[in-house]
Amino acid sequence: MSEIDDMIVRTDESDTQKGKYMTFKSGHEYFGLGIQYVQQIIQYQAVTMIPDTEDYIKGLINLRGRIIPVVDVSLRFKQGPCEYNDKTCILVINVKSTTVGLVVEQIAEVVEIKEGNILPPPSIGRGDKGHNKYVYGIGKVGNTVKLLLDPEKLLYDEEPGDSEQERMNEEE
Amino acid sequence: MADDFNTDSMLDMYLFENGQLLEQLQETVLEQKDADSFDEDSINEIFRTMHTIKGSSGIMMFDNITAVSHKLEDVFFYLRESHPEHVPHVELVEHVLEVEDFISNEMEKIRGGETPDGDASDLIKNLDKFLDMIKNGGAAGGEAMPEPVHEEPKHFYIAPMASSASRFYKIFVHFFPGTEMSNVHAYKIVYALKEIAEDILYSPEDILSDEKSGEIILKEGFRILLQAQCNEEDVRELIGVGYDIEKVDVFECNADQFLLGFDFGDDQPLKVIDLESSVEEIEAKEEAKGEEGKPKEAEKPKIVPGDFVIQSKEPGKQKKLAKDKPKVEKASFISVNVAKMDQLMDLIGELVISESVVLQSSDLKVPGLNLDNFNKAAAQLASISTDLQNVIMSMRMVPLTNTFQKMNRIVFDVSRKLGKDIEFVMVGESTEVDKNIIEHISDPLMHLVRNAVDHGIETNEERRESGKSEKGKVTLSARTEAGKVWISVEDNGKGLDRDKIMAKARKQGLLEDNKPDGAYTDKEVYQFITLPGFSTNEQVTEYSGRGVGMDVVVQNIQAIGGTLEIESTPGFGSTMSLKIPLTLAIIDGIVMETGGSSFVMETGVIKQFIRIKQDMMINEPNGDEYVMIRGECYPVIRLGSWYGLSDYQESVEDGVMLILEVEDRKICLLVDRLVGEQEIVVKPIPSYIKKVKGLSGCTQLGDGSIALILDAPGLVE
Numbered sequence: 001m002s003e004i005d006d007m008i009v010r011t012d013e014s015d016t017q018k019g020k021y022m023t024f025k026s027g028h029e030y031f032g033l034g035i036q037y038v039q040q041i042i043q044y045q046a047v048t049m050i051p052d053t054e055d056y057i058k059g060l061i062n063l064r065g066r067i068i069p070v071v072d073v074s075l076r077f078k079q080g081p082c083e084y085n086d087k088t089c090i091l092v093i094n095v096k097s098t099t100v101g102l103v104v105e106q107i108a109e110v111v112e113i114k115e116g117n118i119l120p121p122p123s124i125g126r127g128d129k130g131h132n133k134y135v136y137g138i139g140k141v142g143n144t145v146k147l148l149l150d151p152e153k154l155l156y157d158e159e160p161g162d163s164e165q166e167r168m169n170e171e172e
Numbered sequence: 173m174a175d176d177f178n179t180d181s182m183l184d185m186y187l188f189e190n191g192q193l194l195e196q197l198q199e200t201v202l203e204q205k206d207a208d209s210f211d212e213d214s215i216n217e218i219f220r221t222m223h224t225i226k227g228s229s230g231i232m233m234f235d236n237i238t239a240v241s242h243k244l245e246d247v248f249f250y251l252r253e254s255h256p257e258h259v260p261h262v263e264l265v266e267h268v269l270e271v272e273d274f275i276s277n278e279m280e281k282i283r284g285g286e287t288p289d290g291d292a293s294d295l296i297k298n299l300d301k302f303l304d305m306i307k308n309g310g311a312a313g314g315e316a317m318p319e320p321v322h323e324e325p326k327h328f329y330i331a332p333m334a335s336s337a338s339r340f341y342k343i344f345v346h347f348f349p350g351t352e353m354s355n356v357h358a359y360k361i362v363y364a365l366k367e368i369a370e371d372i373l374y375s376p377e378d379i380l381s382d383e384k385s386g387e388i389i390l391k392e393g394f395r396i397l398l399q400a401q402c403n404e405e406d407v408r409e410l411i412g413v414g415y416d417i418e419k420v421d422v423f424e425c426n427a428d429q430f431l432l433g434f435d436f437g438d439d440q441p442l443k444v445i446d447l448e449s450s451v452e453e454i455e456a457k458e459e460a461k462g463e464e465g466k467p468k469e470a471e472k473p474k475i476v477p478g479d480f481v482i483q484s485k486e487p488g489k490q491k492k493l494a495k496d497k498p499k500v501e502k503a504s505f506i507s508v509n510v511a512k513m514d515q516l517m518d519l520i521g522e523l524v525i526s527e528s529v530v531l532q533s534s535d536l537k538v539p540g541l542n543l544d545n546f547n548k549a550a551a552q553l554a555s556i557s558t559d560l561q562n563v564i565m566s567m568r569m570v571p572l573t574n575t576f577q578k579m580n581r582i583v584f585d586v587s588r589k590l591g592k593d594i595e596f597v598m599v600g601e602s603t604e605v606d607k608n609i610i611e612h613i614s615d616p617l618m619h620l621v622r623n624a625v626d627h628g629i630e631t632n633e634e635r636r637e638s639g640k641s642e643k644g645k646v647t648l649s650a651r652t653e654a655g656k657v658w659i660s661v662e663d664n665g666k667g668l669d670r671d672k673i674m675a676k677a678r679k680q681g682l683l684e685d686n687k688p689d690g691a692y693t694d695k696e697v698y699q700f701i702t703l704p705g706f707s708t709n710e711q712v713t714e715y716s717g718r719g720v721g722m723d724v725v726v727q728n729i730q731a732i733g734g735t736l737e738i739e740s741t742p743g744f745g746s747t748m749s750l751k752i753p754l755t756l757a758i759i760d761g762i763v764m765e766t767g768g769s770s771f772v773m774e775t776g777v778i779k780q781f782i783r784i785k786q787d788m789m790i791n792e793p794n795g796d797e798y799v800m801i802r803g804e805c806y807p808v809i810r811l812g813s814w815y816g817l818s819d820y821q822e823s824v825e826d827g828v829m830l831i832l833e834v835e836d837r838k839i840c841l842l843v844d845r846l847v848g849e850q851e852i853v854v855k856p857i858p859s860y861i862k863k864v865k866g867l868s869g870c871t872q873l874g875d876g877s878i879a880l881i882l883d884a885p886g887l888v889e
Contacts, residue, residue, distance in 0.1 A: 048878035049769060050857070051815030052864045060858070060870060060878050064522050067870055067878060069858045098860050155860065 019115065021139065023108040023146050024091065027079035030108060032139055032146035037093045041107055044088040061101055063092060070101040076154065077134070095151045102154075111146065113139035118148065186232050187279055188507065193221045194272050194279075195574065201272075202580045205265045206595075210251070218268065219248040225275065236292040237278050243299040244271045247306075256306050266588070267302055269581070270295060341407060343396040344421040347389060355385045357417075358394045364410045371399035510607070517564050521853065521872060524557055569604040572650050572659075575614050576601040579621045579648055586625045593642055594629060599649035605657055609752060612732045613659065616725040620661040620748045621648065623722075628663035628746060638743070640664070660749040668740040673697050698738040702726040761852040761871075763879060764828070764843045767817030770879035771843070772852050772871060773830065777884040779838070780831040781846065784824055799829065799840050806831065806840040809887060814866070820844055834888045841887065854881060 021032035042063070047070050049059040056075035060067050070090060074082040082088075082105050090101040118137040136150040200214050210218070222245035229237040244267070251259065274295055278288035345361060347354045358374070365372055374396045376385040398407065404422050411420055531550050536543065576598050587594040605613075629635075629644035636642055647662040674692070677683050677700045683692075704723040726736050734752030753759070761772040782801060790798040790805070797808040808829075812820025821827040821844045830841045852871045857864070857880075868883035 046877070048870075048880070049817075050861060050864060050867070050880065051817065053861055057861060060861075062872050062878055064518065066518060067855050067858065067872065069860045098858070100858075100860055 020110055020112050021146065021148065022091070022110055024073075024089075024104040025106040025108055026073045026077060026082070026104055030144065030146045031073075031135075032111070032113070032148045033091070033093065033151060034148075035110060037095055037151050039092040039094050039099065042090050042092065042101075044084055044090055044103065058103060061090065063099075063101070066099070068092065068099045068101050070103055071155070072103045074103075074105065093151060095155055098155065100155055111139075111141050113141060113146070113148075117141070121147075183232065183282070186228055187283055190225050190228060190275070190279060193224060194276055195577070197221050198269070198272055198581060199577050201265055201268050202577065202584060205262070205584060207261065209259055209261050210264075212252075215248055215252050219245060219252055222248060222271075234278065234282070234288050236288060236290055237275050240271055240274055240292045240295055240299075243296045243303075244268065247299060247303050250303060250307065259306050262588075263302065265584075267299060269584075271299075339400065339403070340425050341396075341398040341400070341404070342423045342425055343398060343407065343411070344419075345394040345396070345411065345417060346419040346421075347394070348418045349390060354389045354394075358385075358389050361394070361411050362396070365396065365398055365400075365407070368400045368402050368406065368410065369398055370401070371397075373397040513564075513567060517568075520557075520560055520564055524561065527553060527557055568607050570607050570610055571602045571604050572610065573601045575610055575617065576648055576650075578614065579617060582618060582621050583625055583646055586622055587629075587644075590626065591632065592625065592629055592644055593632060594625060594644045594646055597645065597647045597649075599647060600651050601648075603650040603652055603657060605752075609657075609732055612728060613734075613750065613752060616728045616750065617648075617659065617661070619722070619725045620750075621646065624661050624663040624665070624746075624748075628665035628667075630666050634666070638666075656751050656753060658749055658751055660747050662745065662747040664745040667742040667744055667746050668698055668701070668738070669742070670694065670697055673700050676700070694740070695738070698740060701738070702736065759852050759854055759881075760849065761881065762830075762849050763847040763852075763873065764830075765845050765847055766811045766843045767815075767820035769815075769817060770847070770873060770877060771811065772879045772881045773832070773841075774881075774884065775849060777832050777834055778830050779833045782829045782831065784829050786823070786825055789824055799824075801829075801831070801840075804838075806838050808840045808842060810842045811882075812842075812844070814887075832884050832888065834884045837888050839888055841882075852879075852881065 017034075017036045020035040022035050022038045023030050023032045025031075045061055047059040047061055050057065056072050058070040058072050058075075061070050072081075074080065084103075087106045089104055089107045091104055091107070092099060092101050094100075117140040119140070121135050121138055134149050134154045135147045136153075137148040139146045139148050197218060200217055204210055204214055222241045226238050226241040226245055229235075229241060247264075247267070250256065274290060274292060278290050281288045281290070345358065347357060362372065362374055374394065376388045376394075400407070404424060407422055408420060411417070531554075536546070580596055580598065583594055583596040624646050625644075629646065630638070630640075632642050635644065645664045648659070649662070650657060650659045652658075674683070674689055674697060677697075682700060682703065683689075702722045702725070729736050729750055729752065732752055734750055737749045737751065738746065739749070740746035760775040762775055762778060763770060763772050765771070784799055784801065788800050789808070790800060792798070797810075798805050799808050810820070811817075821842075824842060827842045827844050828846055830843065832839050832841055850873075854869045854871055857867060857870050866883055866886040867880050868886070869881040871879050871881055873879050
């Protein structure tokens with residue numbers, strides 16, 4: 001089932017989607033995610049929590065009969081919990097046939113960023129390591145920048161940075 | 173691109189259709205493997221199947237498949253047309269199965285994107301040899317290729333007297349004048365009578381192809397000569413009294429009169445009905461007569477008018493009403509992609525949820541609304557959606573027939589190779605099981621059946637020595653009981669050897685040191701054979717004895733929530749029973765709440781609900797809690813604190829205790845409150861979330877919210 005969905009997503013992925021990014025706000029930053037990963041955007045809905053999991057996994061939601069896990073992006077980025085309000089959305093993304101919902105503070109817009117306008121992330125971060133490991137590039141749009149996310153790392157990267165290590169230690 | 177797609181779909185079609193044909197072929201062949209020869213229907217069927225496969229493989233240019241199927245088609249053409257005697261049946265069955273294997277193999281290659289490059293020359297050579305052999309044996313060594321019908325007369329003229337119990341009838345059916353298509357009505361009667369008829373003749377002859385026959389029937393009536401073993405009433409009943417039939421006259425007569433034919437001076441040639449063929453075939457044969465029936469023409473003059481012709485394979489043997497060979501009404505099927513089914517199921521789930529959203533909408537709660545009509549419509553909607561759910565669930569249920577057929581094949585192969593004489597009996601193969609489960613039990617079942625044939629049943633000599641009938645018996649049975657499916661493999665062989673198993677267990681250090689042998693129950697001893705690396709068969713055979721098998725069986729069965737039970741009586745055989753859930757998709761569950769979250773527990777493991785008092789609790793200093801209920805002490809798990817939920821009921825007196833029992837271990841689970849019992853559609857927890865102990869899945873409740881399914885064995889641990 002999910003594989004088929006995946007295929008559909010892949011075949012839809014034509015040139016028109018190339019270079020387009022869904023941007024959203026989390027904390028004070030704007031992030032961008034390749035639009036080919038985005039399946040749909042839904043309003044925030046009640047999440048069923050699952051015990052004994054990482055704190056950034058909020059739980060499960062029922063997406064049209066499919067039960068998908070939901071990740072809170074701001075917790076994942078260690079920006080601290082954000083308040084859920086009317087603008088809070090769940091961005092449903094599909095990465096390698098895994099469907100996950102991302103709770104984001106606010107959806108911004110779809111922007112087109114040419115490859116020439118994407119810079120590698122500065123090797124020396126701003127001290128906040130949590131950001132960098134998910135960000136593969138910085139896209140310039142006019143005067144603003146968007147942090148472009150690598151969705152696979154966003155979901156799976158467990159490679160602990162220093163802060164991550166601490167947190168894991170605390171858990172155990 | 174478009175062309176690619178085209179051949180792809182053609183290939184899919186090719187694989188699908190031929191796959192089905194082969195399956196059916198195997199079924200037919202195995203059904204008659206114990207007979208002396210194939211009956212005519214099967215010969216025709218195999219012939220047709222091979223012809224179809226040959227044709228389609230030719231189109232797809234799979235030359236080796238074409239060649240093999242062509243050869244087998246030749247063999248069956250010969251069988252069909254020449255009816256040779258002395259055909260070594262078992263050998264023939266093996267040839268057919270070999271060809272089937274070969275083609276299946278090649279098709280598997282095609283499916284995997286490889287080229288079908290199997291070498292068919294050996295097979296073809298063998299088939300050639302076989303064909304030569306039956307030609308020489310069957311045709312008394314003389315003719316090279318006898319003309320198809322030359323031998324047919326043997327079966328053709330059989331005196332009706334051969335059957336003493338038969339009764340003879342002359343039947344006249346008169347239709348109302350003006351009845352349209354009276355020839356078709358007449359044919360319906362013939363078709364009905366065919367079920368009981370040992371012989372049937374009718375006039376006019378060409379009721380199907382000749383439209384003028386309708387007029388003749390209207391004018392002169394429809395005349396039937398019938399030889400059968402039932403009484404007049406049965407005959408009348410079969411003919412029935414339709415709106416179109418004016419009068420039915422049935423006269424009983426003796427054989428001599430019967431031989432005279434219609435005593436109304438009929439000089440039309442009479443029609444022969446091939447009792448073994450289906451209607452379609454008769455029609456087809458009528459058409460084919462022109463081409464291949466030349467010799468038949470030559471026979472015709474011999475038929476004296478008024479004489480009659482019988483073509484019945486077993487004269488004198490009563491044809492039981494349609495029971496001889498149940499003509500199962502073929503249900504029509506379409507095959508659907510499982511992904512689409514799943515999608516449909518999800519959509520229906522969604523529909524149910526949106527239904528409850530609509531019906532419980534807060535807009536309806538405004539006081540003073542008149543909702544009579546709304547409520548009526550809502551009830552209607554609810555009943556439709558319930559039906560819809562039931563239908564989709566039943567669509568996922570598949571009979572075990574195919575799986576059982578495969579086992580039949582295995583028994584046949586293995587027993588032939590081992591030289592054992594084995595009768596294979598299937599019981600309850602139409603039992604329906606969820607499709608997902610069927611996929612999981614096929615392999616375990618194969619192991620069990622193979623074991624039964626290889627280990628269970630003794631060799632022919634051993635059987636003779638121990639005074640048993642030489643023919644071993646393996647019974648594969650399925651039945652539904654208490655929401656579970658029981659599938660047992662039973663053999664009447666030597667049974668499990670307790671001493672041998674104990675010895676082996678001791679060698680492997682599985683026995684406890686200070687426990688006497690006698691202290692192990694049979695059940696415990698037999699369970700040893702399900703451990704990895706445990707095989708008591710000293711000799712490794714091609715089929716079993718490597719010690720892998722039983723443990724794999726048990727693993728596979730446990731994976732789908734089933735269990736394996738072993739019973740055995742030394743000298744009389746053993747029975748392996750699989751107990752598996754009917755469906756993985758739906759369980760009966762109790763919904764409960766703790767700390768604002770919903771949980772579901774499978775109904776089967778809950779022994780009791782109980783409210784308890786604080787003074788029944790026993791607290792150990794290390795934090796463990798126990799509860800004393802009616803003199804029994806159970807460990808307590810508070811679900812809320814177990815999962816670190818907030819806002820759960822601290823006091824045991826406010827909550828509800830569930831007593832759970834898993835494999836003789838009992839625990840108490842404290843939850844806030846019970847919601848109710850309902851059927852739960854089980855869905856896996858998305859794999860993105862790492863496995864949480866004590867949770868086996870999740871489900872969606874009627875209001876669309878999600879409940880987590882508790883896994884009792886996980887909690888007990």
